[in-house]
Amino acid sequence: MKTKASTGRRVGAVVAIILAVMWAFPVYWMINSSFLPASKITSLTPTWVPFGGSWDNYKAVLDGSTGFGAAMRISLSVTAIALVICIVVAFLGALAVSRFRFKGRKSFVLAVILVQMLPAEAMFIAQYKMIAGLNLLNTIAGLSIIYVAMVVPFTLWMLRGFVAGVPADLEEAAMIDGCTRFQAFMRITFPLLAPGLVASGVYAFLQVWNEFALASVLMTSESSETLPLWLRGFSEPTQFGAVQWGQVMAGSVLVAVPVIVFFMIVQNRMTSGMVGGAVKG
Template sequence: MATATAQRPTKRRTEVRSHDGSIVPVRRARINVSKGLLSTLCLFLAIAWAFPVYWMMNSSLLSSATLESRTPTFFPIGGSLRAYERVLNPAFYSALGLSVTVTLLSVAVCLTFAFLASIAISRFKFRGRVSFIVTILLIQMLPAEGLFIAQYKMMASLGLLSNALGLSILYVAAVVPFTIWMLRGFVAGVPAELEEAAMIDGLSRTQAFVRITFPLLAPGLVASGVFAFLQCWNEFTVALVIMENNKTLPLWLRTFVQQSNTQAIDWSQVMAASTIVAIPVIVFFVIVQGRMTSGLVSGAVKG
């Protein structure tokens, strides 16, 4: 009679040896591998995103003959700043001054109106509140191209064609609805109990808002300001319709590709001009990116 041999159950492996010889749990090793793959993927995406910017800056330092050759040049060896010298002319400084004026004025007015409106619809109950919110959403659905004729006639009747004030009014009207909706989420995310606690300690409603709530809304204001800044700085179509004589930077950039049929486009100048237009956006983002975060009040109120 054959004796049955009981099979011993195999023990699952719970530890592995890492590359440096230390013993780590299998679960932690899997997490490390997943993080490594995710980091590699993020690095690849970052390179893919940054390459067009690098290619623009690289091309601005090369000659037109080098850019038109079949062999791509990935490094600006032997490059020069001649394209920048030709681009930085009085027309550029005029367009720069107009763009800065229109953008700063539009952003300041837009944030002021959007901030007050977001506080009203988030903190107070009033008749027509829901209708106002729905109207904001419906305005976002209107195509900008369908408003060009009406905007042109309105600015012409007011004498604001080719005027920084007229263009700023149109930019504010275009940007403020989404900015209100964006800021509304930040204001609603700040618990009203913080203001109530400050009022119990002896502050008035205005003092409680200025000292407690307003500093916590700084990330929302910065994020909304960045959105408004980018929209106004890079806008092209409305400026093309309204600005007949003066040019903003996007319109100025367009002049480099409006050459006659007998004149070739100088792509080194196009890339140099594009780099110059992009620099203020990069500088602005570097300055404010430290404030673009949310969740400063998470856990401030429990229960």
């Protein structure tokens, strides 16, 4: 029996390693190609390690004429605005649905579920007309409004599960010890909800940062492109009919950098939130 279990674990480990390599290979190839000249990228003989590579592709992308800086500023602004508003609104909504009993509560929860069931493409025309009527086309404010409306329902549903998982008795015990309701919430409940807020924030961040379809509808001007739109235009053939794949790969790496930085920050916050919640509880 022990031999069979050991064999099974080894097979599972081998399968996991193979899947991990398959998942990581496109990322490795993107980074590797970003340092290579066009002649090596298009060569029939692959270059596995970019020995002798250079930063020329990154310098070309960061050149002011490419529009990368403007697209980065727009994406960061839209993502920051949408993320903050989404987390605040969804968190308050999750608290109301989980902690309080009010008229129309079930209808509200049902409406949140129904909104998630609607295909996003079915609302493009209505959303476009609404933003155009507000004169917010090609603006950060207009795109942020739509992104908040897009992300809030599912984020609220996620946070509702986390809030419902924290017993209200903890707050009541703290209030018996002399805390006000607000103090009990901030000292006891909030640290326990920190991992849930981080998980929901990660979802909201990825949804907004990588969104392409809505941005292509609402941000039609070249001067108001988000990074996904900029990367689409940057990967189109030049006037000589050739795609600068090295620069495209370098641009893709630069687009991924904020995501990596965000995850590094979030990972630390998630760990501290879980430890703080365990101590407070």
